[in-house]
Amino acid sequence: MYTQAMDIPDESGKKLAVVPGTASELEAAFEARIAADGRIEPQDWMPDAYRRTLVRQISQHAHSEIVGMLPEGNWISRAPSLKRKAILIAKVQDEGGHGLYLYSAAETLGTGRDEMLAGLHSGKAKYSSIFNYPTLTWADVGVIGWLVDGAAIMNQIPLCRCSYGPYARAMIRVCKEESFHQRQGYEALLVMMKGTDEQRAMVQDAVNRYWWKCLAMFGPPDADSPHSAQGMRWGIKRISNDELRQKFIDATVPQAKVLGVTLPDPALKWNEERQHYDYGQIDWTEFWNTVEGNGPCNKERLATRVKAHNDGQWVRDAALAYARKQKERAIKEAA
Amino acid sequence: MSTPIDYLLHLADNAVVLGQRNAEWCGHGPILEEDLALANVSLDLIGQARLLYQRAAEMMGGDATEDKLAYFRDAHQFRNYTLLELPHHGPLVGYAAADRDYATTIVRNFLYSALMVLVWDKLQQSKDAGLAAIAAKSLKEASYHLHHSRDWLVRLGDGTEESHARVQAAVNHLMPYTEEFWTTSPAEGSAVAAGVGIDVWALRPDWDAMVNEALEEATLTRPNFHGYVTEGKIGLHSEHLSYLLGEMQTLARAHPNATW
Ligand SMILES: [Fe+2]
Ligand SMILES: [Fe+2]
Numbered sequence: 001m002y003t004q005a006m007d008i009p010d011e012s013g014k015k016l017a018v019v020p021g022t023a024s025e026l027e028a029a030f031e032a033r034i035a036a037d038g039r040i041e042p043q044d045w046m047p048d049a050y051r052r053t054l055v056r057q058i059s060q061h062a063h064s065e066i067v068g069m070l071p072e073g074n075w076i077s078r079a080p081s082l083k084r085k086a087i088l089i090a091k092v093q094d095e096g097g098h099g100l101y102l103y104s105a106a107e108t109l110g111t112g113r114d115e116m117l118a119g120l121h122s123g124k125a126k127y128s129s130i131f132n133y134p135t136l137t138w139a140d141v142g143v144i145g146w147l148v149d150g151a152a153i154m155n156q157i158p159l160c161r162c163s164y165g166p167y168a169r170a171m172i173r174v175c176k177e178e179s180f181h182q183r184q185g186y187e188a189l190l191v192m193m194k195g196t197d198e199q200r201a202m203v204q205d206a207v208n209r210y211w212w213k214c215l216a217m218f219g220p221p222d223a224d225s226p227h228s229a230q231g232m233r234w235g236i237k238r239i240s241n242d243e244l245r246q247k248f249i250d251a252t253v254p255q256a257k258v259l260g261v262t263l264p265d266p267a268l269k270w271n272e273e274r275q276h277y278d279y280g281q282i283d284w285t286e287f288w289n290t291v292e293g294n295g296p297c298n299k300e301r302l303a304t305r306v307k308a309h310n311d312g313q314w315v316r317d318a319a320l321a322y323a324r325k326q327k328e329r330a331i332k333e334a335a
Numbered sequence: 336m337s338t339p340i341d342y343l344l345h346l347a348d349n350a351v352v353l354g355q356r357n358a359e360w361c362g363h364g365p366i367l368e369e370d371l372a373l374a375n376v377s378l379d380l381i382g383q384a385r386l387l388y389q390r391a392a393e394m395m396g397g398d399a400t401e402d403k404l405a406y407f408r409d410a411h412q413f414r415n416y417t418l419l420e421l422p423h424h425g426p427l428v429g430y431a432a433a434d435r436d437y438a439t440t441i442v443r444n445f446l447y448s449a450l451m452v453l454v455w456d457k458l459q460q461s462k463d464a465g466l467a468a469i470a471a472k473s474l475k476e477a478s479y480h481l482h483h484s485r486d487w488l489v490r491l492g493d494g495t496e497e498s499h500a501r502v503q504a505a506v507n508h509l510m511p512y513t514e515e516f517w518t519t520s521p522a523e524g525s526a527v528a529a530g531v532g533i534d535v536w537a538l539r540p541d542w543d544a545m546v547n548e549a550l551e552e553a554t555l556t557r558p559n560f561h562g563y564v565t566e567g568k569i570g571l572h573s574e575h576l577s578y579l580l581g582e583m584q585t586l587a588r589a590h591p592n593a594t595w
Contacts, residue, residue: 066362069361069362069370070362073361073362076358076361077358077359077582078582078583078585078586079586080586080587080590080593080595081402081406081587081595082351082384082401082402082405083385083595084595085358086378086381086382086385089358089361089377089378089381090374090378092361092362092374093361093370093374093378096361096370096371096374097371099367100367100368138586188595191595192593192595195593195594195595196590196593198590198593199590199593304362307363308362308363308365311363311365311434312364312365312366312369312437313365314495314497314498314501315365315366315437315498317495317498318490318491318494318497319366319494321494321498322489322491322493322494325493
C-alpha cells in the first residue's frame with residue numbers, strides 16, 4: 001500500500017545530523033549531481049544524513065506495506081464472492097511484494113531487513129497511520145483501494161523521480177500496481193452502489209469513516225513540516241504535502257460524484273478563483289494522537305506483526321540450520 | 336462426455352477449502368516471502384475451485400453459479416477431504432483455539448499436492464474435455480505447490496531439533512487423514528465408470544513412493560496407520576468445516592440478493 005509518513009520524525013530522524021559544511025570533492029560531486037537532477041546509486045558517495053533519511057523513509061514505507069496487509073487481510077476469509085476473494089488475496093500479496101522491494105532498496109544503503117524489522121517491532125520506526133483504523137465492513141476493502149491506494153499513488157508518483165536510484169526504480173513498479181489496486185477498489189464500489197440499499201449504505205459509511213483519514217495521509221500542513229525543505233533540496237521529496245493533498249481532492253471529488261457517494265465535508269466546494277476545491281479543517285490532534293500510538297488499532301497491528309515474527313522464529317532458524325548443513329555436506333563432498 | 340456433478344464438486348470443494356486455509360497465513364507468515372508463497376498457493380486453489388464450480392454450474396443449469404455452490408451449500412453438502420478442513424494445528428476439538436503451526440500447514444500442503452500432481456496428470460486424459468483442460472492448468476500449479484511444500488518439509492525435518500519435532504508431530508497428526516484418499520466414494524466410482532474420472536487407488540504406489548522419499552530426505556518417520564478413516568468426501572466432516580464455512584459464507588448469506 002503505501003506511506004504517508006514520509007516526513008514524520010522517528011527516533012533516528014531526531015538525530016539527523018546537519019550536513020557538514022566542509023566542501024570535500026566527494027560532497028561537491030554529490031551536490032552537483034543532485035543539482036543536475038541526476039541519480040545517486042548505492043556505490044556512490046553520499047552524506048550520512050542523506051543515507052539515514054532515505055533508510056528512515058524507505059523502511060517506513062516498507063513497514064507501511066506490510067502492516068497494511070492486516071486491515072485488508074481482515075476480509076479475505078469473508079470475501080462475498082470467489083472472484084472478490086481472489087482479487088483481494090492478490091492485492092494483499094502485492095502489498096507484501098512492495099514491502100519486499102522496498103526492504104531490498106533500503107538494504108542497498110547498508111541497513112539489513114532484520115534491523116529495520118527490529119525498529120518496527122520496538123515501536124521506534126513508524127508506518128502509515130492510515131492502517132491504525134479498523135476495517136469494519138466489506139466496503140472498507142473497496143474504499144481502501146479507491147482512496148488509500150489513490151492517496152498513496154499521489155504521494156508516490158513524485159518518488160519515481162527520487163534522487164536515489166533504487167528507491168525511484170522500486171517506486172515505478174509499485175505505482176503501476178497501486179494504480180491497478182485503485183481501479184479495482186473503485187470498480188468494486190461501483191458494483192456495490194448498483195446493488196441493494198444495504199450495499200449502498202455500507203459504501204457511504206466506509207467513505208465517511210475513511211475520507212478525513214486519507215486527507216491526513218499527505219502529512220502535516222507545509223507550515224508545520226520541518227523535514228520537507230531538506231527532502232526537497234535532496235530530491236527525495238518533490239511536491240509539498242499541501243499540494244499533493246489538493247491534487248488528491250481535486251481528482252477524487254468527480255470520482256465520488258460518478259460513484260454516487262457524498263464526501264463528508266460540508267466545506268468542500270469548487271473555488272473558481274483558485275481553480276481548486278476548498279475543503280474543511282483536518283483534525284490534526286486526532287492524527288498526531290494516532291501517530292503517537294493511540295489510535296484504535298495501533299496496538300493490535302503492531303502486536304500482530306511482532307507475534308508473526310516471534311512465532312516464525314523456529315521456521316527461520318530451521319531454514320538457516322538446514323542451509324548450514326547443506327553447505328557443510330557440499331564442502332565434505334568436495335574434499 | 337460429462338462428469339458427474341458430485342465429482343466436480345469433490346474436486347472444487349477440495350480446492351476452495353484448502354485455498355481458504357492457506358489464505359489464513361496472509362499477514363502472519365514466518366517470513367514475508369512465505370506470506371507471498373502461501374497467498375500464491377491460495378490463489379491457485381481458488382482459481383481451480385472457480386473453474387470447477389463454473390463447470391458444475393453450467394451442467395446443473397437453472398440459477399446455479401460458482402458462488403451459489405461455494406457460499407450457499409452447507410457443510411454436509413461439501414465433498415472435500417477432511418484433511419483439508421483441519422485448522423493449522425494439532426488435534427483439538429472444533430471450538431478449541433490454538434496458534435497456527437507452520438509445520439501443519441506445510442505437511443498438509445505436501446500430502447495433498449503429492450496426490451494432486453498424480454490426479455491432475457491423469458485427468459488430463461479425461462473424456463470430459465472441459466475437465467481435462469482444467470486438469471492441465473491445475474497440474475502446473477500443483478507441481479509448484481508440491482515443490483514449495485516438499486522443500487520446506489525437508490528444511491524443517493532436517494533443520495533444528497525443534498523444527499524436526501514439530502514437523503514429525505504434524506506428520507503423525509495428518510498422515511491418518513490421507514487414508515481417505517484411497518477409499519472410493521460413489522461420485523468417484525461413477526466418474527471412473529463414465530471414463531471421466533480416475534481410479535485413485537491406482538495412484539497409491541506412486542504417492543507412497545513420493546511421500547516416503549521426501550520423509551526420508553527430511554529424516555522423518557512415517558507412522559503406521561491405525562484408527563479412523565475419515566469420510567469428508569461423502570459429506571461426513573469433522574467439527575472444523577462448519578466453522579470454516581461459517582466464516583467464509585457469512586457475508587454472502589447476509590445479503591443473499593446482492594451481487595459483488
Ligand atoms: Fe496497493
Ligand atoms: Fe503497496
